[in-house]
Amino acid sequence: MASPDGITLSVSDTSGAASPQAAARSEAEPGALxxxxxxxxxxxxxxxxxxxxxxxxxxxxxxxxxxxxxxxxxxxxxxxxxxxxxxxxxxxxxxxxxxxxxxxxxxxxxxxxxxxxxxxxxxxxxxxxxxxxxxxxxxxxxxxxxxxxxxxxxxxxxxxxxxxxxxxxxxxxxxxxxxxxxxxxxxxxxxxxxxxxxxxxxxxxxxxxxxxxxxxxxxxxxxRPLSLLQRYANIARERSFITNGLVWGFCGFLSFTYLTAAPTVFEHIFGFTPAHYGMLFGLFAVCMIGASQINGALVGRVSAGHMLGWALTVSVIGAVSLLVVVMLGDQYPGPNHHIRPIMLIPIVGCMMITLGTTGIIGPNAMVGALSNQAQFAGSASAFAGTMQYALGSLASTAIGLLPADTPMPMAVLMLFAALMMGVFAVLRPSLPHNVEQAMKTHAAEQREE
The missing domain is CATH 1.20.1250.20 (MFS general substrate transporter like domains)
Incomplete structure (x- = not known):
């Protein structure tokens, strides 16, 4: 039975009336959804x-x-x-x-x-x-x-x-x-x-x-669990997947280091109220989304490999700068042995640089991870997501076990994540020409629309 908006409904009884639990799927043109x-x-x-x-x-x-x-x-x-x-x-x-x-x-x-x-x-x-x-x-x-x-x-x-x-x-x-x-x-x-x-x-x-x-x-x-395990094992053995997937995974490590440490850093050390911290969180999120929009605009004009390389370089520079600023703050503390409030602005600035680049690193790493996984794209995507959350949980655990009276653990782990992304980016193979070409064609179509 077809509904007015183009959805085909299953029939639940002999009278032809659709039940409240009726299943449905689209058999119409996409615009009819x-x-x-x-x-x-x-x-x-x-x-x-x-x-x-x-x-x-x-x-x-x-x-x-x-x-x-x-x-x-x-x-x-x-x-x-x-x-x-x-x-x-x-x-x-x-x-x-x-x-x-x-x-x-x-x-x-x-x-x-x-x-x-x-x-x-x-x-x-x-x-x-x-x-x-x-x-x-x-x-x-x-x-x-x-x-x-x-x-x-x-x-x-x-x-x-x-x-x-x-x-x-x-x-x-x-x-x-x-x-x-x-x-x-x-x-x-x-x-x-x-x-x-x-x-x-x-x-x-x-x-x-x-x-x-x-x-x-x-x-x-x-x-079939055994078949599924074999599929994941085959995906993990593919070089472009595992290297790009680990870039994606350590991108998550960096993000979750920040997510776990920032509330304590800004509320406990710098005295932010929860409302003020929420607004600062929004600022960081805007940086990430803005970078992802820049990435989308450059797809097809700049290769994914070059975009990833430049973004990783900026991320490492931001993470190194963050560590230097935090070390200076710890070296010359203010009253009550707390980091000086004047260090807040450079810390936020360095974090904006380091975190913002994840909006470019993540999409390009995922493109590379899935470049040779057309047959099992869904499984490969789920596997990459699992790696990201597993590394994210490791970052959160580490932050929970380290001292909370200084931003140093956050800065060190964010730099570690940026460096690991760089290592696996160097090890990854070049993106296949047909994938690059497909990305350029898709980007051209999007711009025409």
């Missing part, structure tokens, strides 16, 4: 970045409430990253076997339970456990909407729909910490997780009542 679908997919996709970022300004308050050491809240972010690493590599195959709707529905139910657990936690260990559970479940809403885009559209229509999801993923990290920081002026950190639980509940309701099944039964694949 309902206008509400990108909004719905975006709402589901935003669960990941919202849950990652909205509670960052609450790190000091969380540590005080749970009677934990300064900097230990970073362990909850580490648990979140580990959960996303596990979920990234499992949710894709599960959605290929059972369809898109059911795994997301189960994931959002468990995510809601995990968020409630975080809200009522009485120790940092409990918080880490529930964050791990919520992250594994939330991975469904991060991975599966992209698969839905592939189910429903192709070509330019798919690119446009995907760009809307990416825009949401870019804007949400700016807004979430700002909203979280402002909310902490009026509510406790526990209320943030109650809001997350309500968000999860709304996602469950939408999946039950509105979201269509986009993967027909005939297109589903058998779930």
């Amino acid at each position: 309902p206008t509400w679908l990108p909004i719905l997919l975006g709402f589901l996709t935003a669960v990941g970045p919202v849950s990652t970022d909205i509670y960052l300004p609450a790190f000091p308050a969380l540590e005080k409430s749970l009677h934990a050491a300064a900097g230990s809240a970073g362990m909850t972010l580490s648990a979140w990253m580990i959960g996303l690493a596990i979920g990234q590599i499992t949710m894709g195959p599960l959605s290929d076997r059972f369809g898109r709707r059911i795994p997301m529905l189960v994931g959002m139910i468990v995510y809601t339970i995990g968020s409630v657990g975080c809200a009522i936690s009485t120790s940092m260990l409990e918080m880490c456990f529930f964050r791990l559970v919520a992250a594994i479940a939330a991975s469904a809403s991060i991975v599966i909407p992209s698969a839905c885009v592939r189910d429903l559209s192709s070509g330019n229509a798919a690119a446009k729909l995907m760009s809307k999801l990416i825009l949401i993923q870019g804007v949400v990290p700016i807004l979430a910490p700002m909203l979280g920081g402002m909310a902490l002026s009026y509510i406790s950190w526990r209320a943030i997780f109650w809001v997350s639980a309500i968000y999860g509940g709304l996602c469950v309701l939408l999946l039950l009542r509105v979201f269509p099944e986009t993967l027909p039964t005939d297109n589903r694949r058998e779930l």
Whole structure:
């Protein structure tokens, strides 16, 4: 049965009426896709970045409430990253076997339970456990909407729909910490997780009542763990994937070092309020998004290899400068042995340079990682995402274990990440000519549009 907006609905009974749980997929031209679908997919996709970022300004308050050491809240972010690493590599195959709707529905139910657990936690260990559970479940809403885009559209229509999801993923990290920081002026950190639980509940309701099944039964694949492991082993042995994938992974290491350390650095050391830290977080996010827009404008005019090389050079310069500034601040401390407030501006400036380049490094590294993986692009993408979150969890753990009364651990680990990206960039093979040519052709088409 065809709905007015071009979606084909399955029939649930002999009367021909579609049930509220009806499955659906697009069999019309891409332009016939309902206008509400990108909004719905975006709402589901935003669960990941919202849950990652909205509670960052609450790190000091969380540590005080749970009677934990300064900097230990970073362990909850580490648990979140580990959960996303596990979920990234499992949710894709599960959605290929059972369809898109059911795994997301189960994931959002468990995510809601995990968020409630975080809200009522009485120790940092409990918080880490529930964050791990919520992250594994939330991975469904991060991975599966992209698969839905592939189910429903192709070509330019798919690119446009995907760009809307990416825009949401870019804007949400700016807004979430700002909203979280402002909310902490009026509510406790526990209320943030109650809001997350309500968000999860709304996602469950939408999946039950509105979201269509986009993967027909005939297109589903058998779930064979041994075959899947063999596929990942073959992907890992391919040089362009592993080198570019590790550049991508250490890009995540750099970003999550910052995410874990910055709340303590700016709120505990420099005395920022949660609201002020949220605004600073937004500034860094704008730098990353701005760099990604520059990258998009240069695709097809400058080779991916050259863009990656220049971005890595700038990143290393920024990270070295950050370490020098922090060393000077530690060498000549202000009152009470704290770093001088005058060092704040150069520290923020160096971080803007170092973090901003990730908007160029990440996309070009991913292009290189997938350049020879056309047959298993989905699995390769999930594998790369798992590497990034695994290295991100390592960074968060390291920050949680190191001293929290100085920005030095943050500066050292960010420089380490920048240098490791440089090492693996040198080891990667040249991007195949046909891939470069395809990128140039696509960029030319985009400019014409």
